[in-house]
Amino acid sequence: MCGIVGYIGKQKASPILLAGLSKLEYRGYDSAGIATIEKDFIKVAKDKGRVENLYNLKETKELEGTIGIAHTRWATHGIPSKINSHPHLDITESFAVVHNGIIENYIELKKFLEEKGYEFISDTDTEVIPNLISYFYSQEMEDSQNNKNACLRVLKAVKNACEKLIGSFSIEVISKYMPDNMIVVRKDSPLVIGKGNSENYIASDIPAILSYTKDFYLLNNFEYVILSKDNIKFYDNKLNEFTKQTTTITWDAMAADKGGYEDFMIKEINEQPTAVRETIGSRIENGKCIFPELDFSKEYLSSLNLIYIVACGTAMHAGLAVKNTIEKLCKIPVIVDIASEFRYRNPIVNEKTLCIFVSQSGETADTLAALKLSKENHAKTLAITNVIGSSISREADFAIYTHAGPEIAVASTKAYTSQITLLTLLTLYLAETLQTISQNEIREIVDELLSLPSKIENVLKNIDPISIIAKNMFKEKDVFYIGRGVDYVTSQEASLKLKEISYIHSESYAAGELKHGTIALIEKGINVIGIITDSNLVKKTVSNIEELTTRGAITTVIVNEATEKQIDKTIFDNVIVVPETISYLSPIVSIVPLQMLAYFVSKEKGLDVDKPRNLAKSVTVE
Numbered sequence: 001m002c003g004i005v006g007y008i009g010k011q012k013a014s015p016i017l018l019a020g021l022s023k024l025e026y027r028g029y030d031s032a033g034i035a036t037i038e039k040d041f042i043k044v045a046k047d048k049g050r051v052e053n054l055y056n057l058k059e060t061k062e063l064e065g066t067i068g069i070a071h072t073r074w075a076t077h078g079i080p081s082k083i084n085s086h087p088h089l090d091i092t093e094s095f096a097v098v099h100n101g102i103i104e105n106y107i108e109l110k111k112f113l114e115e116k117g118y119e120f121i122s123d124t125d126t127e128v129i130p131n132l133i134s135y136f137y138s139q140e141m142e143d144s145q146n147n148k149n150a151c152l153r154v155l156k157a158v159k160n161a162c163e164k165l166i167g168s169f170s171i172e173v174i175s176k177y178m179p180d181n182m183i184v185v186r187k188d189s190p191l192v193i194g195k196g197n198s199e200n201y202i203a204s205d206i207p208a209i210l211s212y213t214k215d216f217y218l219l220n221n222f223e224y225v226i227l228s229k230d231n232i233k234f235y236d237n238k239l240n241e242f243t244k245q246t247t248t249i250t251w252d253a254m255a256a257d258k259g260g261y262e263d264f265m266i267k268e269i270n271e272q273p274t275a276v277r278e279t280i281g282s283r284i285e286n287g288k289c290i291f292p293e294l295d296f297s298k299e300y301l302s303s304l305n306l307i308y309i310v311a312c313g314t315a316m317h318a319g320l321a322v323k324n325t326i327e328k329l330c331k332i333p334v335i336v337d338i339a340s341e342f343r344y345r346n347p348i349v350n351e352k353t354l355c356i357f358v359s360q361s362g363e364t365a366d367t368l369a370a371l372k373l374s375k376e377n378h379a380k381t382l383a384i385t386n387v388i389g390s391s392i393s394r395e396a397d398f399a400i401y402t403h404a405g406p407e408i409a410v411a412s413t414k415a416y417t418s419q420i421t422l423l424t425l426l427t428l429y430l431a432e433t434l435q436t437i438s439q440n441e442i443r444e445i446v447d448e449l450l451s452l453p454s455k456i457e458n459v460l461k462n463i464d465p466i467s468i469i470a471k472n473m474f475k476e477k478d479v480f481y482i483g484r485g486v487d488y489v490t491s492q493e494a495s496l497k498l499k500e501i502s503y504i505h506s507e508s509y510a511a512g513e514l515k516h517g518t519i520a521l522i523e524k525g526i527n528v529i530g531i532i533t534d535s536n537l538v539k540k541t542v543s544n545i546e547e548l549t550t551r552g553a554i555t556t557v558i559v560n561e562a563t564e565k566q567i568d569k570t571i572f573d574n575v576i577v578v579p580e581t582i583s584y585l586s587p588i589v590s591i592v593p594l595q596m597l598a599y600f601v602s603k604e605k606g607l608d609v610d611k612p613r614n615l616a617k618s619v620t621v622e
């Protein structure tokens with residue numbers, strides 16, 4: 001939610017900031033803006049709409065400064081408008097701030113400042129921040145004993161302001177009082193600093209500035225940073241200076257570009273064989289799954305009476321896809337929960353619970369809060385994220401990573417299949433430690449895991465029939481997805497994909513449950529997509545689909561080479577066959593044509609596939 005970029009160096013800042021914003025647009029795209037320091041004043045260019053609008057603004061072209069901050073917004077407080085766009089200035093136009101997060105107590109702070117004579121022009125929560133800084137700066141100036149330099153005075157003012165803020169924030173501050181510096185700080189919203197050569201970069205996440213540097217400082221909460229073009233100084237929450245090590249990021253900068261594809265989503269769908277292969281990486285040794293970063297003993301695992309998998313959106317579906325696998329192979333009950341629900345229902349979590357948090361970005365606010373809650377309740381916590389150094393991976397007791405590479409499209413694809421892959425590898429490691437699985441079973445699953453990349457490649461080679469289905473479907477108002485067992489999970493994820501990028505209303509149902517109410521919605525011409533990959537459940541699902549055909553539904557089924565043989569293909573309008581795999585892993589293969597279907601439908605409708613309306617990729621507000 002909202003992306004921020006900063007540059008301090010020897011080049012003109014605005015082109016670098018615009019390029020960074022374009023890469024961060026998936027975090028929000030309803031307005032955008034830049035502020036730079038121009039000799040002794042701050043100049044702002046901002047407007048409603050996407051980053052591309054900024055390129056053409058007269059004000060943007062006039063920005064000459066070599067120090068600047070920038071923002072792309074996903075509105076929370078105040079409608080998308082020029083006045084509500086960031087950067088926001090204080091009343092004296094001495095400080096400019098961009099902010100990602102939410103200030104929960106902004107109304108009280110606004111009142112406090114209004115009583116001191118401050119006036120506000122926007123409806124945002126953010127505008128209190130530059131004004132609070134301005135207020136504390138003026139207090140610093142009144143202190144006659146204070147002989148700090150201007151930059152340290154601003155730092156003190158920023159710290160005093162941040163201590164008043166309740167909520168989440170990552171902020172960048174520039175000021176006319178420190179024309180050669182910038183100050184940044186974060187609390188619960190992401191921010192990274194890229195170290196360059198006589199120039200430094202700041203961004204909400206790594207891909208935005210990956211083409212300039214691979215050396216990053218990953219900030220913790222309440223670490224204050226003063227940047228100049230040649231220096232980066234870190235201060236703790238008492239403003240004591242400390243040193244920090246850089247982390248080298250191995251992602252290839254090209255990985256964050258479209259690489260010849262029309263959209264990021266189609267590129268990322270096609271990257272799934274590589275993402276799955278990289279996620280398996282070197283985790284398999286002599287037929288065993290190895291996790292050197294986990295020190296789970298047999299005694300500890302045997303003491304567990306529950307595993308929670310907590311996540312949001314697609315990551316939550318990845319948890320659902322492995323629930324049965326863990327229960328079956330480890331003999332431990334698993335509850336998969338939506339992070340925003342988990343937090344507020346007093347879940348039973350204690351030292352006998354292992355809590356696993358799945359998040360592509362590693363920054364989702366609700367997942368992070370659920371993790372903190374679990375730690376407070378003495379559970380061991382394990383993060384599964386795609387971003388090294390992300391908040392969730394740093395907060396958890398243990399972190400393991402998917403190696404999907406940067407995922408830019410808002411609709412998650414390669415992260416999902418990589419998450420199921422990693423969760424399955426983890427399950428094998430747990431089951432082996434617990435000795436609840438035989439070597440033969442491990443070997444069978446490992447062999448299948450290793451064959452997945454080529455199976456996904458096969459699906460990707462056969463996409464023409466899917467594009468034809470999309471051509472017949474894109475004008476529909478409602479689409480239903482059904483399946484049983486693990487195919488029900490696939491139907492949930494497929495339905496989410498369609499909804500988020502095509503805006504077609506869609507429902508996913510456990511095939512057997514449809515007749516308990518929802519079947520009333522089925523009428524002639526409704527599209528129903530059935531997923532049938534479990535040989536044991538073919539007959540049951542087919543008869544559920546027939547109940548719908550009888551009522552006039554247009555039916556498409558996803559089957560595999562085994563279940564294809566068990567069905568009468570003539571009763572369905574469309575049949576898509578995917579390679580067969582064991583049922584634990586089938587969600588990884590059977591989701592691929594359905595990701596494609598959502599993609600093609602969205603393209604047929606002429607929509608922006610990568611940036612669907614109202615959504616943001618990284619949801620850093622609760």
Ligand code: G6P
Pocket residue numbers: 312313314315358359360361362363364367410411412615616617618619
């Ligand atoms: C947003 C995105 C989804 C994603 C979810 C969880 O809603 O649009 O694609 O699945 O957040 O994100 P995470 O980064 O925690 O996996």
